[in-house]
Amino acid sequence: MSERIAILLCTYQGEKYLASQLDSFAAQTHTDWVLAVSDDGSVDRTRAMLADYRLKWGASKLNLYEGPRRGFVGNFLSLTCNAQVQADYYSFSDQDDIWHAEKLEHAMEWLRTVPSDTPALYCTRTLLVNEENRPIGLSPLFQRRPAFENALAQNIAGGNTMVFNNAARQLLLRAGPLVDVAAHDWWVYLAVTACGGQVKYDSRPSLRYRQHNSNLIGANRGLLARLTRIRMLFKGHLKEWNARNIEALGQLRSLMTPPNVTLLSDFIRARDSALFGRIRKFRSTGIYRQTALGNFGMLLAVIFNKL
Known part of the structure; x- marks a missing residue:
């Protein structure tokens, strides 16, 4: 059974931390993955770095697309709905995190237990690190069950932790890349739970979530x-x-x-x-x-x- 995961990475002026994130993809214990990148107009070395990694990994492992220039939500939705990106599962990625080596493997341990025609979403806590990659804490631990009753009120996990199956992706395709939502990750949680899908919130952190001065409220900590x-x-x-x-x-x-x-x-x-x-x-x-x-x-x- 195929278990290819398309990593959906959105970039913009990401040269400072991008190499660490790309290296963490290469270190994944689940090796059946391809990288789809949507760059939203970077003018630093981001594109050159991606070209270098494409040469190192092989052309079939990394594909670069032009972003829609509509902000990060529009960029992620555009990439998610890109018909050229095809896999069995999909994983959002930010440009400045560092994935734990077992991130995709842990996701697949649960996702493969869900019938393929049932929308399924896996998400986790994160280990928070500062700009120098030093740990500063954990994201909140949520203990109530994931459900539509909860999704209407909040999103329980960051998009950078999310891995979902093709049935979930079909819901996002149905709504399209131009749907006007507050956040792409909250939208995935809403769509999957609204349509009777399954959600797994894993208390094990799956990545190092880099905190900048500009995103300190992002982790809600x-x-x-x-x-x-x-x-x-x-x-x-x-x-x-x-x-x-x-x-x-x-x-x-x-x-x-x-x-x-x-x-x-x-x-x-x-x-x-x-x-x-x-x-x-x-x-x-x-x-x-x-x-x-x-x-x-x-x-x-x-x-x-x-x-």
Whole structure:
């Protein structure tokens, strides 16, 4: 049985850390992989480095495509929906992480247990490192089950940890590369759970996630990150993101399970209701975040109509 994985790497001005990431691909214990790169207009040495690795690995191992110049979400969705990229499984990758050698192998241990016609998504925690690759902690550990009720409220893992099967990719193809969503990884979690797929959240970190000053809130770690997210919530960002996600899910409505169609409709009605009706209807949906603090923040968002 073929188990080829297409690594979907998006690059932009990535020369500083790219070699370490590419070397970590070569060190994978699961060796049946190909690399598809979408470069979004780099003018540094990124493309030259990719050309060098293509020579070293062989032309069949690495293919480079032009990015759409629509930001990182548009770049990832463009690459995910690129018909020239064909494999049995797909793995998102950032340009500045370092994968653990068993990353793909651990993903495949679970993914091969799921029927091929069932959308399946594997994701993990991350080991956080600073710009010098020194460990500074772990991403949050989530312990409640992955589900559509959770996906409507949050994304549980970074795209850089995600590996998914062809059935999941077909959902993303159905919605297309231009779907307007807040984040490509959150969109994958929403699409897979909405359509009755399976999700595995592995507590074992699968990579070293490099933290820069510009992305310290990315890992949702520490008081500063939480305060930043609360500020974004009250500025209305979450309400806007949810509106975009709801619109995008309309593309998959015919593939969603009947209970999830009902749940989505109830969520939409709750968002459109007046205060007391909004609280009552929202509580009846069963939508949840992974932590008590997160659920308290979500309740505030409901009360102030920011959800």
